Structures are given as structure tokens and as C-alpha cells.
Amino acid sequence: MFEMKEISLNYREKTILQDISLSLNSGDFVTVIGENGCGKSTLLRCVAGLHQQTTGSIRFQQKCLKQWPIQALAKERAFVAQSNQVHFAFLTENLLKLARADQLETEQQSTLLICQLAEKLNISHLFGRDVRSLSGGERQRVFIAKALLQLLPNSNQKCTDYVYENKLLLLDEPTSALDFRFQKAMMDLVQEFCQQGLAVVCVSHDMNLVLPYATQVLMLAQGRCLAKGQAKDVITIANLSDCFGVTPKLIPQTGSVPYITH
Amino acid sequence: MYKLVVAIALIFILMVNAVHARADSPERIVSAGGSITEIIYALGKQNLIVATDSTSLYPSPAASLPKLGYFRQLSTEGVLSFQPSHLIGTQSTGPASLIPQLTAAGVKVDILGEQRDFQGLTQLIQDVGRLLDAQHQASLLVESITQQVAKLKLAQNKNPSISALFVMSDSERGLTVAGNNTVPQSLFNDAGIRNVAANLRDYKVMDNESILAGNPDLIFVASHRVKGPEALQSLCQHPALKATSAGKKCALVAMNSSEALGLSPRYPQALATVIESVNTLHVH
Amino acid sequence: MYTDSLPVTLQAVLAQRQKKYERGIWLTAGLGLLLVVVGLQAGSVAQSSTEMFQLVLQKFTSQDLTHQQTIHWYIFSELRAPRMVMAIFVGALLAMSGCAMQGLVRNPLADPGLIGISAGAAAAAATTLALINHYPELELAGQYLIAASAFIGALLAVWIVLLVAKTPMGTAISSLILAGVAVNALATTHIGAISYMANDDALRQITYWTMGSLGGINWQKVLFVGAVGVPAIGVFLHLRKALNMLALGENEAQCMGLAVTKYKRLTLWLVAFSVALATALCGIIGFVGLVVPHIARSLFGADHRYLMPACGVLGAVLMLLADIISRALFPPLEIPIGIVTSAVGAPFFLYLLAKGKGQSSYV
Numbered sequence: 045m046f047e048m049k050e051i052s053l054n055y056r057e058k059t060i061l062q063d064i065s066l067s068l069n070s071g072d073f074v075t076v077i078g079e080n081g082c083g084k085s086t087l088l089r090c091v092a093g094l095h096q097q098t099t100g101s102i103r104f105q106q107k108c109l110k111q112w113p114i115q116a117l118a119k120e121r122a123f124v125a126q127s128n129q130v131h132f133a134f135l136t137e138n139l140l141k142l143a144r145a146d147q148l149e150t151e152q153q154s155t156l157l158i159c160q161l162a163e164k165l166n167i168s169h170l171f172g173r174d175v176r177s178l179s180g181g182e183r184q185r186v187f188i189a190k191a192l193l194q195l196l197p198n199s200n201q202k203c204t205d206y207v208y209e210n211k212l213l214l215l216d217e218p219t220s221a222l223d224f225r226f227q228k229a230m231m232d233l234v235q236e237f238c239q240q241g242l243a244v245v246c247v248s249h250d251m252n253l254v255l256p257y258a259t260q261v262l263m264l265a266q267g268r269c270l271a272k273g274q275a276k277d278v279i280t281i282a283n284l285s286d287c288f289g290v291t292p293k294l295i296p297q298t299g300s301v302p303y304i305t306h
Numbered sequence: 307m308y309k310l311v312v313a314i315a316l317i318f319i320l321m322v323n324a325v326h327a328r329a330d331s332p333e334r335i336v337s338a339g340g341s342i343t344e345i346i347y348a349l350g351k352q353n354l355i356v357a358t359d360s361t362s363l364y365p366s367p368a369a370s371l372p373k374l375g376y377f378r379q380l381s382t383e384g385v386l387s388f389q390p391s392h393l394i395g396t397q398s399t400g401p402a403s404l405i406p407q408l409t410a411a412g413v414k415v416d417i418l419g420e421q422r423d424f425q426g427l428t429q430l431i432q433d434v435g436r437l438l439d440a441q442h443q444a445s446l447l448v449e450s451i452t453q454q455v456a457k458l459k460l461a462q463n464k465n466p467s468i469s470a471l472f473v474m475s476d477s478e479r480g481l482t483v484a485g486n487n488t489v490p491q492s493l494f495n496d497a498g499i500r501n502v503a504a505n506l507r508d509y510k511v512m513d514n515e516s517i518l519a520g521n522p523d524l525i526f527v528a529s530h531r532v533k534g535p536e537a538l539q540s541l542c543q544h545p546a547l548k549a550t551s552a553g554k555k556c557a558l559v560a561m562n563s564s565e566a567l568g569l570s571p572r573y574p575q576a577l578a579t580v581i582e583s584v585n586t587l588h589v590h
Numbered sequence: 591m592y593t594d595s596l597p598v599t600l601q602a603v604l605a606q607r608q609k610k611y612e613r614g615i616w617l618t619a620g621l622g623l624l625l626v627v628v629g630l631q632a633g634s635v636a637q638s639s640t641e642m643f644q645l646v647l648q649k650f651t652s653q654d655l656t657h658q659q660t661i662h663w664y665i666f667s668e669l670r671a672p673r674m675v676m677a678i679f680v681g682a683l684l685a686m687s688g689c690a691m692q693g694l695v696r697n698p699l700a701d702p703g704l705i706g707i708s709a710g711a712a713a714a715a716a717t718t719l720a721l722i723n724h725y726p727e728l729e730l731a732g733q734y735l736i737a738a739s740a741f742i743g744a745l746l747a748v749w750i751v752l753l754v755a756k757t758p759m760g761t762a763i764s765s766l767i768l769a770g771v772a773v774n775a776l777a778t779t780h781i782g783a784i785s786y787m788a789n790d791d792a793l794r795q796i797t798y799w800t801m802g803s804l805g806g807i808n809w810q811k812v813l814f815v816g817a818v819g820v821p822a823i824g825v826f827l828h829l830r831k832a833l834n835m836l837a838l839g840e841n842e843a844q845c846m847g848l849a850v851t852k853y854k855r856l857t858l859w860l861v862a863f864s865v866a867l868a869t870a871l872c873g874i875i876g877f878v879g880l881v882v883p884h885i886a887r888s889l890f891g892a893d894h895r896y897l898m899p900a901c902g903v904l905g906a907v908l909m910l911l912a913d914i915i916s917r918a919l920f921p922p923l924e925i926p927i928g929i930v931t932s933a934v935g936a937p938f939f940l941y942l943l944a945k946g947k948g949q950s951s952y953v
Contacts, residue, residue, distance in 0.1 A: 094841055118847025125841060131696035132837050132892035137600060139838075145831050146847050152601055159597040168596060172603070194846060357922070375923045378791075379798050381805060383669050384922030386661060387634035397726075398791055401798070402733045403806025411664040508789040 045069055045210050046243060051090060051100030053083075053267075060086050061097070061267045068260075070209050070241040073234070075254050075275075077247075078264035079288050084247045085126065085216055087264065091245055092123045092214050105210055115146060121212035122191035126220070128183055136170045136178070136186055143190045149198035157196055164233065165189045166226075180221030188218060188230070192237070208242035215246040219253060231257050255279065255301040263287055275301040335438075336385055338377040338395035341569045342418070343368050345434045346394075348571040349443045356388045364564045382407040394437060396420050423492035424455060427569045447571060454574035455496065462498055462581045465588070469500045470580075471522040471552070473541075474567070475531055480511045481546060489569055489576075490526065497580045499524070514546035524587055525552045526580070528563040559583045611896040614889060618903040622678065625910040629674050632914045634921035635665050642666065672812045673804040677913045678906040679812070679819045680804075680872055681882075683864040685905025686826040688879025689886070689898055693833035694857045695763050698887070701880040702865045705770040705858070706747035708876075709777035711869040714743020716784045716796045723792035733806065736799070737870040744866030747773050752858060761854055802873035802928025804913055811871055822864050823902060829857055830894040837892070875928045877935025878905055884942055 046068035053061040061083045068074060076084045089095045090102065093109050102109040105120065112120075130139070137158065144154040162168040165185050170178060175186065195211045215234070219227045227250070235257050238244055248254040255261065261278040263271040265287045271278045279301055285291040294302040335354045337343040343362035346352055352367065359377035363369045374384050378400045385393060385404075390413055397420045399405070405415050418433050419426070428448045435444020472490035475482045484490035485506030494501045502520035503512055525547060532538050538558050547553035565576040631637050637645075645663055648655060655663060684702070692700045703709065718739040722728045728735060754769035755761050785793055832853040835843035844850045868875065882905045883897070890900040912930040919925060 089841075092845060094844060114844065114849050115847040118845065121845075123841075123845040125839075128842070129839055130837060131839075132693075132698070132887070134834075134837065134892055137604065138834075138893050141604075142831075142834055142838075143846065145834070151604070152597075155601045155604065156597045159600055163596065171600060372922065376794075378794050379926075381634065381917070381922060381924030383665055383917065384634040384924060386665055386669075387922050389658065389661060400795075401803075401806055403808070407669065407806075407808070410668060411661055508791075510789070511786075 045105060046091075046212055047101075047103040048091065049101050049103075051097040051102060053086060053090060053095060054098045059267055061090070063100075064262075064264075064267075064269050066091075066245075066262060066272075068212070068243045068245070070243055071238050072259050073238050073244045073246065073257050074260045074262060075246050075248060075251075075258040076262045076264060077249070077251055077287070078270075082264045082287075083267040084264055088123075088214050088216050088245060088247050091212075092121065093117060094123075104212070118146065118194060119197070120195070120210070121214065122194045123214045124184075124187050124191045124216060124218055126216040128187045130175045133174045133176065136167070136173055136175055139175050139186060140190055140193055143193040144196075144198075147198045153198060157193060161189050161193055161196075166229070181223055181226060184218065184221045185226065185230070188215070195242075206240065208237055208240045211242050213237070213242055213244045215244060215248075217248055218246060219248065219250055227253055251279075251304055258301075279304065333392060333438075334388065334390045336374065336388060336390040336393045337362060338374075338380065338393060338399045339568075340364065340564065341421075341430065342394050342396070342434060344570045344572075345431055346438065348447055349431075349435055349438060349440045351438045351440055351443075354438065356390055357385070361568075364570070380404055382411075386411055386413070392416060392437070394418065394434065421569055422487050422489060423569075424496060424573060427571075427573055428452065430569065431571070451571060451574050455577060458574060458577050458581055459496060459498075462584065465584065466498060466500055468524065468584060468587065469502050469520065469522045470494055470524040470526065470584075471502045471517065471520065472526045472528075472561075472566070473531070474509050474528050476527075476541060476544060478545070480513045481517060481544070482509055483512045483517075485510055490566055493566065493573075493577055493580050496577055497584055499580075499584060517546040518549055521550050523551045523557065524583060525550075525558045526561045526566070526583070527558055528567060529560045530563040532560050557583075557587060608896075611890050611900070615896070615900050615903055618900070618907055622903060622907040622910060625907060625914065626674050626678075629677075629910055629914045629917075630666060630670050632918040633665070633670060634917070634924075635662065637662060637666065668808065672809045673807040673913060674910060675812045676804055676807045676815065676872070677909040679815045680868040680875065681878060681905035681907070681909025682823060682902040683819055683868050683905075684875060684878040684909075685882035685886075685901040686823065686898060687861040687864045688905075689883040689894070689901040690826060690829060690833060690857050690861050691879065692883050693836060693894060694854065694861075695767065696837060696839070698884065699880075702861050703774070703876070703879070704767060705751045705862070706773035706777060707744045707862055707865045708869055708874050709774045710747025711740040711744035711866060712800050712874055713777040713780040713784075714746070715740040715799050715870075715873075716781045716788075717743075719795045719799060720784050720788045720792045723789065723795070741866045741870040744869060745862055747777060748858065748862035748866075752855075761851070761858075766858075798926065799873050800928070801926035802875040802931075803924070803926045804872055804916075805924060807871070815867060815871060818867060819864070822860060822867075825856075825860050826864075826902070827898055829853070829860070830898045832857070833894040833898070837894075873926070873928060875909075876932045877939065878908060878931055881935045881939050881942075882908060884939070888942075 048066040050063045050065055051061060052063060064087060076087060078084050086095060090097050104112065140158045141154060159168065165188065167182065167185050167189060170182055170186065175183060178186065191213060195208060196206060219230055222230055231253060234244055246254060255275045258275050261273065261275045262269060263278055263283060270287055271283045281291060281294060292304050292306060294304060296302050333354050334356045336357050337346055337355050338359045340361040340363065343358050344364055346355060347365050347368060355371060357372040357374050358368060360373050360375055361377060372388065374380050377395060378398055382404055385408060392414045393408055394416045396418055399417060408415050416437050418430060421427060421430050431448050432444050435441050472484035473481050474484060483503045485503045485508055487507055488509065491501050491504065502522045506512065527541060532541060538560060541547065542553050542556040542558055552558065561576065561579055565572045631639060631642060645659060645666065649663060687702045691702050691704065692698050715736050718736050722732050751766060751769040751773050752761060755766040785796060788796065832848055835846050835848045840850050883901050886897055886900040886904050890896045912927050912934065916925045916927045916930045
């Protein structure tokens with residue numbers, strides 16, 4: 045459903061990304077890890093269609109990514125950026141409404157969807173508040189809700205019943221501002237959507253939190269793919285020390301990815 | 307439909323009639339420009355003026371007439387509020403939209419040519435006289451000032467080697483002087499002396515070096531710039547004037563601004579001041 | 591945990607808010623209508639309502655008018671009425687331009703003048719004024735020549751700014767603002783050079799032009815502005831959704847399905863066109879584009895769905911008010927309207943800034 049073949053990106057004669065391939069099916073959860081500045085966010089922006097790769101091809105739903113009309117693409121893939129700035133005094137519900145602005149549906153229908161999702165992400169108490177006055181974590185949840193709303197088609201179904209087949213959600217550090225409780229809750233929620241067919245690409249530094257959910261891990265170092273595959277294969281002392289330049293300790297855990305610590 | 311067309315046509319005709327009917331009413335004049343106001347006063351027709359612009363300050367009764375603002379930027383409604391029958395102004399009367407609007411409101415607008423010399427002054431007086439039905443007074447006035455000017459010209463010592471400069475305003479950076487196509491230029495011509503700034507057009511800032519190079523023998527200053535003899539003395543110390551022949555002797559003469567900057571029936575007085583100053587220079 | 595009542599409550603809140611804002615917009619429009627009635631009576635020539643009513647009645651029944659009544663009718667129908675309509679158009683266009691500009695650069699301190707529109711218009715108008723002064727044979731077409739050159743000058747300035755700010759990734763807002771500063775400086779220099787060389791007459795005219803005025807407005811000009819201004823207002827209203835998305839940042843907007851490059855260009859050119867149109871016919875009228883969106887935001891919130899129309903009516907109302915002040919304060923003199931808007935707008939803006947210090951709830 046999503047196919048990226050050997051893409052490279054050069055900017056001002058500097059190589060940012062080199063020969064990266066990635067293939068995704070519905071329900072996949074890909075985690076991209078790597079040191080700071082290794083090109084993770086740039087890769088995500090390429091996947092989102094915000095950057096044009098220099099060489100290589102990206103196909104999404106059997107169609108070349110750059111041939112997608114912007115408006116149609118927005119209903120198929122959504123992007124949650126690392127920092128979410130709102131420059132004017134928007135209210136939470138207005139922001140969420142914006143995600144449904146391109147849909148042909150009544151106000152009541154979109155309100156219903158917004159409320160359902162807001163309940164699910166535990167943000168319905170934020171209605172009526174200026175988005176800029178929200179805490180970092182609250183805002184992050186609101187923006188994730190907005191991204192999920194963007195992917196919902198107009199229907200009278202509950203958003204939780206909907207099958208996200210062939211849809212793609214891109215998350216850049218989605219849990220960076222969340223507290224202990226919501227980090228886990230958010231990941232569980234994303235996994236729940238994955239089970240309904242949503243494909244997710246998630247960039248994160250919090251490997252211990254994210255890796256257990258990953259069906260595929262992509263390890264980047266200086267713009268190149270260092271390792272790719274299932275978490276248990278990629279997370280090795282050798283790979284980690286190659287990637288981050290320090291040697292970590294791995295604490296094995298039964299039935300899950302080893303716990304990484306210093 | 308037919309009735310409607312007739313009704314509209316009738317309204318139109320009525321409006322046209324109304325416009326025509328107005329021509330008989332007694333004249334109420336708005337005078338735009340100091341020269342014109344002064345001429346109207348000189349012709350004894352001041353009782354026709356209902357309002358003037360902000361430059362109409364002479365003779366002193368004119369200063370107390372209602373003022374409509376600067377003659378280049380009159381407000382149409384402001385003019386109309388005095389219900390004038392005529393507006394008499396010069397070419398610079400404005401803004402551009404004023405004249406068509408006034409004409410459309412039935413005010414007769416007479417724009418007289420902008421004049422800069424004595425010949426033009428007599429023309430202006432005759433034009434104003436004709437507009438106000440005062441041809442006789444106008445020719446008497448023209449005759450009188452022509453005679454005065456002729457007498458002054460006769461009495462002068464023609465000396466084209468003398469050069470002069472008219473300073474309208476001064477600052478440390480330079481002096482704004484009267485160039486060609488100005489009333490001071492005309493006064494200098496009639497007095498038989500040379501204008502140092504004759505190669506400039508209108509009133510321009512002349513830089514200090516050019517003034518020094520021009521080396522005027524005599525300098526006239528608009529009176530509104532110099533209040534009292536101390537001011538005249540300090541102007542002699544102006545960097546541009548100090549080293550000129552005029553500056554060394556402090557041959558500076560203050561001239562009444564309203565006489566010297568604009569054309570008015572007081573032209574002979576202004577000319578007399580200039581010629582007298584030239585003669586004084588000879589004595590020294 | 592899920593409650594069925596929540597969507598109902600939220601929908602009710604949203605509907606109530608919409609109703610409130612719509613009522614506010616209509617109320618403002620009503621205020622504007624009131625101002626039109628007041629404005630038709632204000633000015634150098636005093637006209638009472640009864641007198642005016644009688645005049646209209648007489649005109650309607652095609653009765654003969656006296657000499658004085660004819661002049662009053664002329665003042666009423668040919669001087670005051672067109673300038674009030676013009677005030678409405680110009681106020682709405684300038685305020686909506688300001689709103690769009692602030693939304694586009696995501697900064698409530700932005701002003702359409704930021705990208706050199708007014709300065710370009712002023713530079714071109716000054717050049718034409720000086721040329722007309724030098725070649726009196728141009729005087730005949732003077733008014734139209736000045737308006738046309740101001741219009742072209744404004745668009746030229748914006749074109750230069752856009753050309754400089756263009757990058758392979760689209761127009762960058764930061765370079766847009768910097769290029770605007772440079773073009774502003776260039777235009778100011780040009781005006782300075784023209785002023786230095788121009789004679790006294792031309793200098794006066796340039797000064798007066800830059801102060802802005804609704805004095806020379808006739809029905810012809812109003813018709814022209816109406817014919818192109820109404821579609822422009824329509825496009826401004828169409829931009830509301832795009833501006834809402836742009837408020838979240840350009841990347842976010844693009845991911846939400848907005849053709850960012852296209853809308854950015856459309857917004858910039860629309861603002862340039864509207865401000866150029868207003869400036870060409872009325873001279874520079876400052877602060878409307880800056881202050882009105884501020885006031886509107888404090889009353890109607892930041893959502894462009896309501897903010898944009900609110901700016902339109904509020905801009906028209908404020909312009910009507912400024913026009914009335916300019917005519918009625920010192921009759922028979924008329925203060926240039928640009929001076930009135932700046933004299934009222936600048937202190938008000940300072941007040942807003944002082945009040946909003948520490949808490950920026952209204953932006």
C-alpha cells in the first residue's frame with residue numbers, strides 16, 4: 045500500500061537521506077529510530093509529501109506520491125508534526141472542525157465524530173479553550189485527534205467502528221510531551237487503530253515505549269538505513285552502538301523487545 | 307413605461323431650468339488666491355466676496371473673511387456651504403475634482419492664468435475687472451500702476467552688473483531662492499539687475515557653493531523669515547552668504563512677503579523697494 | 591465513559607456561538623446604515639433630516655426646487671452619497687486585506703503596507719504628479735493618470751517583493767517581509783528624490799495625495815470600485831478556510847489538504863489588488879488594515895469564518911465614521927481622511943498593545 049524505493053535527498057550539495065527503502069501494509073506500525081539529526085524527521089516529511097526526494101520513487105496506494113492531488117491525499121494520510129504552533133486564538137473544537145472542513149457532511153455529523161474521538165483521546169474537557177493556552181501534552185493529543193479526524197470519511201458510523209484500511213498516519217515524536225499515563229494510553233490507542241488497518245510511521249526517541257508496538261523498525265544513521273526489520277532483530281548491542289555511538293545494556297524481557305538502558 | 311420616460315424627461319428639464327434660473331441671483335464670490343482677493347479689494351468689489359482661501363490675508367479686512375483652507379485643497383462642500391455664484395481662482399486651484407463638481411452644482415468657475423510678471427498683472431486685473439463687471443475701475447487701476455512702474459524705471463540707474471538674490475527661506479543646509487518664472491525675477495528685470503539664481507526654475511533650494519559662486523551684491527529676504535534687525539544680522543553670518551559681496555557688507559534687505567512673492571496691485575511698492583536698495587548700494 | 595449528550599451540547603454551543611457572531615455582524619452593519627444616515631446630514635452645509643426628507647419627497651414628486659434646494663440636492667446626491675458608498679467599499683477592502691495579510695503571515699502586527707503596496711502606489715503617484723506639473727498638457731487626464739499610475743505602482747512593488755521572496759520551496763514569509771522592507775525603503779527614497787526636484791506646487795500635491803482623501807469621489811469612481819471590489823470581497827470570503835488552515839503553519843495546512851503555494855499567491859495578489867485599488871482612488875489611508883482586524887478579533891474571535899465578514903463590516907463602519915469626522919470637525923475645511931484614520935487608529939493601537947501586555951487573549 046505504501047512503497048518507497050531507494051530514495052535520496054540532497055539539499056545544497058549535502059546528502060540528507062541516501063538509498064532508503066520502506067514498504068508498508070495496512071496495519072503496519074513502523075518505528076524510525078536514530079540519533080539526533082540523522083534525517084528521521086526529513087524522512088517523515090518525504091513520506092508526507094512535504095519534501096520532494098532527489099532520486100527514488102514513492103508510491104502510495106498504487107499511485108506516485110507527487111501525482112496525488114493535495115486535497116485527496118489529505119483524506120488518506122495525516123501528519124502530526126513535532127511542534128504544533130497555533131498563531132491565533134483558536135478554540136479546541138474549531139481546530140478539530142477544521143479537519144473536517146473539506147468533507148461533505150452536515151455540522152451535526154462532524155460534531156458527532158469530533159465528540160466521539162475527543163472522548164476516546166480524553167480531550168473533550170478541553171472544548172471551549174484556546175488551543176494556545178493548552179499544556180504541551182494536551183495540545184499534542186488535540187493534534188493527534190485532528191489527524192485522525194482528517195482520515196475519517198463522512199459516515200454516520202462511530203469513528204471507532206471504522207476500518208482505516210489503506211490510510212497512513214505519520215507521527216513525529218507523538219509522546220514527547222505526554223505524561224506517564226497518556227504515553228501508554230496514546231500508544232495503545234494507536235495500536236487499536238492499527239488493528240483496524242491504519243498504517244503508522246512513528247519517529248520517536250522513546251524506544252522502550254514505542255518498540256513493543258512496532259511491526260517494523262527502521263534504524264537511521266547519517267541519512268542511511270543502518271538496519272531494518274523486526275524489533276528483535278534490529279535491537280542488538282552492535283546496531284545500537286553503531287547508531288548512537290555509545291554502548292547500551294539490554295535487559296531481556298519475556299515475550300517482548302529487550303529493555304534498553306545505559 | 308411611457309409615463310415614466312416622460313416623468314424622467316420632465317425632471318431633467320426642470321433641473322436644467324433650475325440651473326439656468328440661478329444665473330440671475332446676486333453675485334456671491336469665493337476668491338481663491340491672495341492675488342485675486344487683493345485685486346478684488348483694489349477694484350472696490352470686496353462686498354461680493356463671501357469666502358476666501360487661507361492665503362488671502364491682504365488687505366487686513368480680507369484676513370477676517372471666512373477661510374476655506376489652502377487653495378490647492380479646497381473642499382467642494384465647504385465651498386458650496388457659502389452658496390457662491392462664482393469661484394475665481396488660478397490654475398493651481400484644486401484638487402482636480404473640485405472644478406467639475408462645482409460646475410455641476412451650478413457654480414460658475416473662472417480660472418485665470420497663472421501670472422509671474424508685471425505684464426501678467428495688468429492682464430489679471432483686467433480679467434478680474436471683466437468678470438466682476440468693473441472694467442472701468444480695472445483700467446483706472448492698470449493705468450495708475452503702469453504709470454508708477456514707468457516712473458520708477460525712469461528714475462533707476464541701469465546697472466546690469468549688479469546681481470541679486472531673493473531668499474524665500476533659509477536653513478543651514480541651503481537657501482530656498484527665487485529662480486526664473488517668479489515675481490522676484492520680474493522685479494529684478496524691471497529694476498535692471500541680474501538674478502543669480504536665474505538658471506533655476508521656480509523656488510528651489512540652492513546649495514551654499516552655488517550661492518558663493520554666484521556672488522550676489524544684494525540679497526533680498528522674504529519678510530516672514532526675518533523678524534527684527536537681529537535676524538537680518540544673523541542671516542548675514544549664514545555660511546553661504548558670509549563670503550559673498552552682499553554678505554560682507556551685510557547688504558540684506560527684508561521685503562514684504564505678500565508684496566514680493568505674489569502678484570498684487572502693490573507691485574510698484576515692491577519695485578520701489580528693490581530700486582531703492584540698488585541705489586543705496588551705489589552710494590556706498 | 592462516552593456520553594451521548596456531549597455532541598448535542600457541543601452542537602448547541604457551536605450553533606449559539608454562530609448565532610451570536612452573526613447577530614454581531616448584522617448589528618455592526620446596522621450601525622453602518624445609521625452612520626450613512628448621519629453622514630448624509632453632516633458636513634459644511636447643514637441639512638436637517640426633515641429638510642432632507644422634504645427634498646427627497648419633492649424630488650420624487652418632480653416638484654420644482656428652489657435655487658438653494660437644487661444646491662442642497664446636489665450636495666446630497668453627488669457629493670455625500672458617492673463618498674459614503676466609497677467609504678464603505680474602501681473600508682471593507684482595506685480591513686479585509688489587513689485580515690488576510692495577518693492571517694497569511696500569521697502575525698497580528700502585519701499590515702498590507704508591509705509588502706510595499708502603499709509605498710509603491712505613493713512613489714508612482716508622486717512621479718505622475720511631478721510629471722503633470724512639468725507637462726501641463728497632461729493635466730486634462732490628470733486624475734485618471736494619477737489613479738492608474740498609483741495602481742500600477744502598487745502592483746509593481748508587490749511583484750518585485752514576490753520575485754525576491756520566491757524560493758524553490760515557495761514564497762518564504764520571512765524573506766517576503768524583508769523584501770517588503772527593502773521595497774518600502776526604495777519607494778521612500780524615490781519619493782524623496784521626486785520631492786527634492788519638484789517645485790513647490792508639485793510638492794504640495796504629493797503631500798496632499800499621501801494624506802488620503804475621499805473628496806474627489808464621484809459616482810463613476812464608485813461604480814468602478816463596486817464592479818471590481820465586490821468580486822474581490824467575494825474572493826476574500828472564499829479565502830476564509832484557507833486562512834484558518836494557514837494559521838496552523840504552512841506544513842500543517844498542506845497536510846490538511848490546502849494547496850498552500852496557490853493560496854498564498856492568491857491571497858497576496860488579492861490583497862495587493864484591493865489595497866492598490868483603494869489607494870489609487872483615495873490616496874494612502876493608514877491603520878484601517880492594521881487596527882480593524884484587531885478590534886474584530888477581540889469581538890468575534892480568531893476564526894476567519896466570522897472574522898473576515900466582521901472585518902468587512904467593521905472596516906466600512908470605521909471608514910464611514912472617519913469620513914464624517916473629516917467633514918464635520920472643522921467646516922468648511924476638510925481634514926484628509928488618512929490623517930483622521932491615523933490619528934484615531936494609532937493611539938487606539940497603542941492602547942490595545944498596552945492592554946494586551948502580558949495577556950494576549952484578543953489576538
